[in-house]
Amino acid sequence: MISISQFSLLCLRCAAYGLIASIIWLNTSAYAKAEEKASVSKTSPPKQVENIYDSRKILYDKMSVLTNIPWYRLAAIDQYERTMTKAHPKDRKHPERLTGIFMSEPAWTGWLNPDPKDVNPKSIEIFAGYGRDGSGDGIADANNDVDVLYSMASHLLKYGYADDDFxxxxxxxxxxxxxxxxxxxxxxxYQTFDRLDLFEHAFPLPIGNSYAYHDTWGSARGWGGNRIHEGTDLFAYYGLPVRSTCYGIIEVKGWNPFGGWRIGIRDLENRYHYYAHLSGYNKSINIGDVVTPGQTIGWVGSSGYGKPGTQGKFPPHLHYGIYRDRGLVEWSFDPYPLLRQWEIEERKRLKKGKTVPSS
Structure with missing residues (x-):
């Protein structure tokens, strides 16, 4: 049995939780009003949604207005979650929707919640679940785009708006x-380009007849110990420009005993693009810089297989590898099919008088 004082304390705690949950519910219902105001205008017709990127951007913008969280932070979390679902489709299965954010039932409703299907935002709050009602319908639906995004935004709001808070x-x-x-x-x-549709690609070398390549992924390599070749070798002459294949950010730049002077670029699909054996870098780019498809990042060389500065142990070529992040580890996959696809697409663009994608 519990004492009268313990019972009173328990009642006070429950009342406090109920009050907090009620306040949060009232705040979240404001989204419905903001959404109605944004979508039903007497002075101008609603914006025509052309594709899924437009639909997502509208959702991010509305949530940004409601919470003051920059849209690109919401978009970044959503896109990262989407890449994790792609890497783990069975563990993160959810109905088709605009948002990619996935929360397990215990995370959504609260780990100690006796009802794993709870949709009541008040009781979910009591059990410290992430689920919130962002649409104002009184239900915290783990597959409602607005509820899902607002739930993540609510978590961010607990810490503040500064970069360190994020x-x-x-x-x-x-x-x-x-x-x-x-x-x-x-x-x-996302902040740099102020848009979502950043998935065009370019071939890593200037299109022409100055290079040759075939599928070399998985072949044996001996320098530094027995291992497989995790990439495709594109043979070309010294000094041929090496280009970014994607919109991305420079994650790694410097010497590697195997790859020599190399650069690593992370794209929005959470793939790491690895360019090795360079003769030099574009001096205008550094770690943390954002790059575009077709932008020169360095030049073909034959560096590697030794201490910094080692050159000429093999014919000049670009080693191009690609890796997918699975959350805790990365794994390589054969880049050859993508290289062929990007080369064909760029040749078609050039025939039409178009250059590689740009910002």
Whole structure:
């Protein structure tokens, strides 16, 4: 049995939780009013939604107005979550929707919540679940785009708006430094270009007849120990420009005993593009800089297989590798099909008089 004082304290705590939950519910219902005001205007017709990127941008913008969280931070979290679902489709399965954010039932309703299907935002709040009602219908629906995005925004709001606050909020949620880094990178890319449709690609070398390549992924390599070749070699002459294949951010730049002078670029699909054996870098780019498809990042060389500065142990070529982040580890996959696809697409653009995608 519990004492009268313990019972009174329990009642006070429940009342306090109820009051907090009620306040949060009243605040979240404001989204419905903001949405209605944005979508039903007497002075101008509603904006025509052309594609899924427009639809997502509208959602991010509305949530940004409501919470004052920059849209590109919301977009970065959403895109990172989408890449995790792509890497782990069985563990993160959810109905088709605009948002990619996934929260498990215990995370959404609260780990100690006796009802794993709870949709009541008040009781979810009591059990410290992430689920919130962003649409104002009184239900915290884990597959409602507005509810899902508002729930994540509510978590961020607990920490503040500064860059350091954003970092801490992400760390508290993911407990994974890789996830924090990726989301910050994505946010910078989105902020730089102020749009979402940043998935065009370019071939890593200027289109022409000055290079040759075939599928060399998985072949044996002996220098530094027995290993497989995690990439495609594109043979070309010294000094041929090496270009970014994507919109992305420079994650790594410097010497590697295997790859020589190399650069690593992270794109919005959470893929790491690895360019090795360069003869030099474009001096205008550094770690943390954002790049575009077709932008020169360095030049073909034959560096590597030794201490910094080692050159000429093999014919000049670009080693191009690509890796997918699975959350805790990265794994390589054969880049050859993508290289062929990007080369064909760029040749078609050039025939039409178009250059590589640009900002």
């Amino acid at each position: 970092y801490i909020a992400l760390w508290d949620y993911y407990q994974n430094s890789r996830a924090v880094q990726r989301i910050q990178q994505f946010a910078k890319i």
